[in-house]
Amino acid sequence: MNIIEVVSTVEKFFSDVLKRPGVIVGILRDQDLWKVQIEVAEEVEYMRKRAQDDLLAMYEVTVNNDLEILAFERKYLRERDSTDIGKT
Numbered sequence: 071m072n073i074i075e076v077v078s079t080v081e082k083f084f085s086d087v088l089k090r091p092g093v094i095v096g097i098l099r100d101q102d103l104w105k106v107q108i109e110v111a112e113e114v115e116y117m118r119k120r121a122q123d124d125l126l127a128m129y130e131v132t133v134n135n136d137l138e139i140l141a142f143e144r145k146y147l148r149e150r151d152s153t154d155i156g157k158t
Contacts, residue, residue: 071135073097079137080106084129092129103140104133112147125149 096107131142
């Protein structure tokens, strides 16, 4: 298994299962696990109706060496143009 397979697995999971494509912004191998950070647009239609920026969520995803997604957690939520990280 290599980093490209891990990236592909996470992107496919978010696109297929959660119906939200994302952009991988970080990846780290930690012994037998991979920690992947993916940024995903959230509540796009809700925000557009109110003429506001899209919301972006940063998720941390844990993947094992068998390319199974063990966990994913939203770390923060922010407006697309905001530089304030940590808004939930």
